Amino acid sequence: MTIPRYTRPQMAVIWSPQTRFRVWFEIEAHAASAMAEIGMIPKAAAKTIWEKGQAAQFDLARIDAIERETKHDVIAFLTHLAEIVGPDARFVHQGMTSSDVLDTCLNVQLVRAADLLIADVEALQATLERRAREFKFTPTIGRSHGIHAEPTTFGLKLAVAFAEFSRAKERLQLARKEVATCAISGAVGTFAQVDPRVEAYVAQKMGLSVEPISTQIIPRDRHAMYFATLGVVAASVERLATEIRHLQRTEVLEAEEFFSEGQKGSSAMPHKRNPVLSENLVGLARMVRAYVTPALEDVTLWHERDISHSSVERMIGPDATVTLDFALARLTGIIDKLVVYPDNMRKNLDRLGGLVHSQRILLALTQKGATREDAYRLVQRNAMKAWSGEGDFFALLKADRDVGKYLSEMELKRHFDLDFHFAHVDEIFRRVFGRA
Numbered sequence: 187m188t189i190p191r192y193t194r195p196q197m198a199v200i201w202s203p204q205t206r207f208r209v210w211f212e213i214e215a216h217a218a219s220a221m222a223e224i225g226m227i228p229k230a231a232a233k234t235i236w237e238k239g240q241a242a243q244f245d246l247a248r249i250d251a252i253e254r255e256t257k258h259d260v261i262a263f264l265t266h267l268a269e270i271v272g273p274d275a276r277f278v279h280q281g282m283t284s285s286d287v288l289d290t291c292l293n294v295q296l297v298r299a300a301d302l303l304i305a306d307v308e309a310l311q312a313t314l315e316r317r318a319r320e321f322k323f324t325p326t327i328g329r330s331h332g333i334h335a336e337p338t339t340f341g342l343k344l345a346v347a348f349a350e351f352s353r354a355k356e357r358l359q360l361a362r363k364e365v366a367t368c369a370i371s372g373a374v375g376t377f378a379q380v381d382p383r384v385e386a387y388v389a390q391k392m393g394l395s396v397e398p399i400s401t402q403i404i405p406r407d408r409h410a411m412y413f414a415t416l417g418v419v420a421a422s423v424e425r426l427a428t429e430i431r432h433l434q435r436t437e438v439l440e441a442e443e444f445f446s447e448g449q450k451g452s453s454a455m456p457h458k459r460n461p462v463l464s465e466n467l468v469g470l471a472r473m474v475r476a477y478v479t480p481a482l483e484d485v486t487l488w489h490e491r492d493i494s495h496s497s498v499e500r501m502i503g504p505d506a507t508v509t510l511d512f513a514l515a516r517l518t519g520i521i522d523k524l525v526v527y528p529d530n531m532r533k534n535l536d537r538l539g540g541l542v543h544s545q546r547i548l549l550a551l552t553q554k555g556a557t558r559e560d561a562y563r564l565v566q567r568n569a570m571k572a573w574s575g576e577g578d579f580f581a582l583l584k585a586d587r588d589v590g591k592y593l594s595e596m597e598l599k600r601h602f603d604l605d606f607h608f609a610h611v612d613e614i615f616r617r618v619f620g621r622a
Contacts, residue, residue, distance in 0.1 A: 188508045192470065197511040200298045201504035207244040209291045210263055213388060214278050215239055217286075217370055217380075220387035227277040234274040242270045260284040281379030285491065286370045289404040292499060293365045294392055296412060299507035300362035303419070306514035307355045311348055313521045315619055318344035322611060325604060326440060326531040327542065332432075336542050337535060337607040340441075340526060345618045347426045352618075354419045361415035364408045368392060369400040374490045401490035406481075409499070413481035416506050420474035423513050427467035430520065434461045440531045444523035463520050470513040477502040535604075539572050540579035546601040547583065547593075554592040564589050 188198065199205055215236050222232035245266065253262035261284075268275035279287075322341035327334050368389035372379050389396045397404050434442040443461050445451070451458030480502060484495035535542065544565050551561035568586055572579040583589050583598055593601075612622040 188504050192512045193508050194511055194515060197299060197302055197508050200295050203246050204244060206291060207263055209294050210287050211239045213287050213290050216388045216391040217384050218277060220384040221280055224381055224383055227280060231274040231277040235271055235278060238271045260287055281372055282370060283373045283402055285403045290368045293367060293394060296365045297362055300358055302511055304355060304358050306511055307351050310514055310518045311351050313518050314344050314348040317521055318348060321526060323608060324528050325535055327535045334538055334542060337604055339608060339611060345615060349618050350422050354422050357415045357418060361412040365412045366394050367397040367404055368394040369397040369404045371400050374402055375400040403491045406484045406495055410481045410485050413502060413506055414478050416510050417475040417478040420471040420510055423517055424468050424471035427464040430464045431461045439527060441524055441526045443520055444525055463516060467513050467517055470509050474506050474510050477506040540602055541569055541572055543602050544569050550601050551592050556592055
């Protein structure tokens with residue numbers, strides 16, 4: 187059951203009962219048209235099915251009432267459809283089994299959901315690229331293990347996310363293709379009671395391809411791949427959200443979520459400005475990933491089919507797609523309005539008094555003849571003094587006679603040039619965005 191708080195209208199429509207029954211009807215009606223073309227049923231009957239069914243608004247309460255008696259959802263729908271169509275309804279569902287309708291419908295819904303998710307990713311990418319270019323050469327500290335490493339730019343941080351969501355888009359496109367199949371093959375997939383041409387016709391009309399071989403169902407490895415892809419995309423959402431949460435910490439404060447006028451951060455502490463949207467995304471990502479395991483377990487069904495997958499898919503189909511749709515849209519909004527503090531970035535970058543240039547000094551020493559082991563020892567002993575607050579890294583190196591044997595003061599100073607680290611930013615941007 188999707189939660190309205192995290193549900194956007196377009197995705198909700200895909201999973202609404204009225205949409206589901208409309209797709210069921212279209213599958214049945216297209217099948218009837220194909221059967222009429224090959225002489226299985228009268229053409230007049232197929233026409234009547236289309237005309238009366240298209241004009242109808244399916245009565246959800248009536249279908250539910252019938253299902254309470256029949257204990258079968260497809261039969262309940264077909265009974266209601268017969269009430270709408272009249273005598274020609276006897277030609278509906280000829281040679282078909284319930285899964286022909288259910289599986290084909292599910293795949294139509296998953297394809298439509300994938301289209302929305304792909305559009306979501308594209309919107310996020312556009313926002314990431316705009317902000318990446320805005321801060322293309324804004325210096326900030328790169329961190330490994332949460333500890334200062336070497337300088338980077340905030341634009342590169344956002345470019346990394348753009349590239350990751352480029353891969354997400356490709357994966358979603360593959361997942362869409364994976365589930366875009368149709369099966370109208372009868373009780374155990376042998377076409378004993380229905381012609382394969384019917385399946386091909388329905389597939390073409392519903393925008394799907396023909397499932398090469400089915401049992402009573404479309405193989406669930408396809409769906410497992412689809413939901414696993416959603417889980418990977420959700421993990422990418424969480425990775426970027428977690429980065430924002432870290433950058434917003436009070437002692438870092440290099441970027442923060444937009445805080446609107448009138449917004450309240452805490453019921454107890456009026457000063458609070460919390461990264462609540464990013465934290466929310468971490469939680470939503472956990473939920474999307476939680477749907478991956480049951481999708482994988484659905485792959486294993488008894489013989490030609492059992493229904494252990496059915497209850498799972500009724501939940502994870504809408505829930506996973508609705509949740510990821512909301513999360514991607516929310517992340518786009520966060521990036522769009524993200525407040526960035528370049529001065530704080532520079533302050534943090536300079537916090538360790540030049541230690542971020544230690545590798546340049548290490549390499550410079552080796553190029554002047556020092557062994558790597560000796561160079562590392564010389565740089566580290568001065569770096570640890572600077573780390574402990576015993577002085578500025580440059581000043582300590584300059585005063586070290588052993589370092590002075592290899593590098594003059596001018597040479598040392600040259601290796602503390604921040605712009606050195608950004609010489610290839612344009613090249614990286616060309617790789618990521620196709621242009622610098």
